Amino acid sequence: MKHNKWINYIHLLGSDELELxxxxxxxxxxxxxxxxxxxxxxxxxxxxxxxxEMTMSPHIPNPEALTASILTRIENMDTQSFKHQQLRVAKGFQLVFHPDIRLGLQIATLVLLAVFLVEQYEVTKSVKRLEIQMHKQSNQAHVVILPDRIKKRLLVNLKQQLDKHSLSSKRIERVINRLEITAQPADFWHLESGANEGDSELSIFERMKDNWRRP
Amino acid sequence: MTPSESQRTDVQLIRDCQSHDQAAFRYLVERYQATAFRFAFRLSCETMLAEDICQKAFLRVWNYRLKLNPEARFATLLYTIVSQLWIDETRSRNRRPSSKDSIDLNQDLISNEPSIETISHNQDLARRIKRLSHKLPPKQRLVFTLRDLEDLSIAEVVQITGISAGSVKTNLSLARRKLRQQLQAITGIES
Incomplete structure (x- = not known):
């Protein structure tokens, strides 16, 4: 009886279940x-x-045949997948050439074409508008790039004229800034010779504006 | 396989397979088909089913060759695939009742016209395996076959089965205990 415990241990030993x-x-x-x-x-x-007994190896009935069958299945699989691909492409074509589908595609094409033409018209119109604006601005922008010595002479001359009329320096600056944006280069020489001592601020300003609007 | 071809490593062969080289794949099949068949047979105890599982395993390898890591051990991958295929087959058989468990001599003759010696050897081996292990649930049978019959390490069994090391040891212990009990019942050894 007392050996039961050890017999049990023997069985557990084979199953790696015994503690150390x-x-x-x-x-x-x-x-x-x-x-x-x-x-x-x-x-x-x-x-x-x-x-x-259990670890004895089974015999493969025909190893070469097994290898050949594996490779044959692979070839068949590759061929089938290629055929499926072709079939999918063919089905796709069939779908495209169905009468209802064709009509739908034609209508969709016309609609898209109309949308495209309208967009093109809008774009062309805005481009033209932009070109005109830029042309105008380019003429105006051109005068902003004044040679420094001309600018200096102009400023000195103008300041002297406006100082005499007790304008604040801020006001003078503003006048000059406005003149820079709208002035034409050819008129500067004219302006220089145009300002007279004793002219009022308004008349100087008006004369400058008139002169500088002339093309 | 010629001597130079047999020297090509698994890494080289897998890389060539990834370049759609079917000749390289052929060498891989010839090198490992015995291993795959033996493992599948020990699990299923049927020659035809083992051949079918073997074929499907290599087909799966070919289909997923681009995703294979050439540096990984190819045998481990093969064991994993065969295990999965056998489990799928077991589950589908459980769903549809059939009498495919019994060894069919005619089926073996039809499959590849094997020799009588091959048939009797395989049948005898299947009988011995089944005699002891037919009561084992699939997981215990799989773990026992990998560890004790295929002589793989616990780490490899973990990698192949995807279960934890603790679970592997538990299943292994239970499988061995049941086999011993079955052995006692067969041999009549009394405690």
Missing amino acids: REQQALNEHLKVCSGCRAVYEQLRLDWAGVIG
Whole structure:
């Protein structure tokens, strides 16, 4: 009876379920108990026999045929997938040439074309408008790039004239800035000779404006 | 395979397969078909089914060759695929009742016209495996076959089955216990 525990341990030993101290205890017992040792040896032999039988390798009936069948299936698979691809393309074409589909496509094309033409017209119109604006601005913008010495002379001259009329420097600056934007280069020389001592601020300003509007 | 071809490593062969070289794939099949067949047979105990699983496994390798890592161990990949195919087959058989579990001598003769020795050898081996392991659930059977029959490490079994190391050890322990119990029942050893 008391050997039941050790027999149980022997079975658990084969399943790697014994703790280390239990294994050590079993090893110690097997050294002294011939009965349990016989059971252990028998189980070990049987298990080895079982594993030995089960680990025998089966025979492949025909290895070359197996290899050939694998490669044939691969070739068939590649061919089939190529055919499926072609079929999908053919179906796609069939769908496109269906009468209802064709009518729908034609209408859609016309609508898109109309939208495109309207867009083109709008774009062309705005481009033309922009060109005109830029042409105007380019004439005006041209005068902003004044040679420095001309600018300096102009400023000095103008300041002198406006100082005499006790205009604030801010006001003078504003006048000059406005003149820079709208002035034509050819008129500067004219302006220089046009300003007279004693002219009022308004008359100077009006004369400058008139002169500088002239093309 | 010629001597020079047999020296090409798995890494080289897989890289060539990824370049759509069917000749390289052929060498790979010839090198590993015995392993795949043996493993499939130990799981299924049927020659025809083992051949079918073997074919499907290599087809899957070919289909996914571009996604393979050439540096990874090819045998591990093959074991993984065969395991999955066997589990799928087991599940589909459970869904449709059939009597395919019994060994059919005629089927073996029809498949590839094998020799009588091959048939009897395989049948005998299948009988021995089934005698002991037919009561094992699929997971325990798979783990036991990989660890004790295919002699793979626990780490490899974890990689192949996708279950944790703890679960592998538990299933292995249960499988061995059931096999021992079955062995006792067959041999009549009393405690």
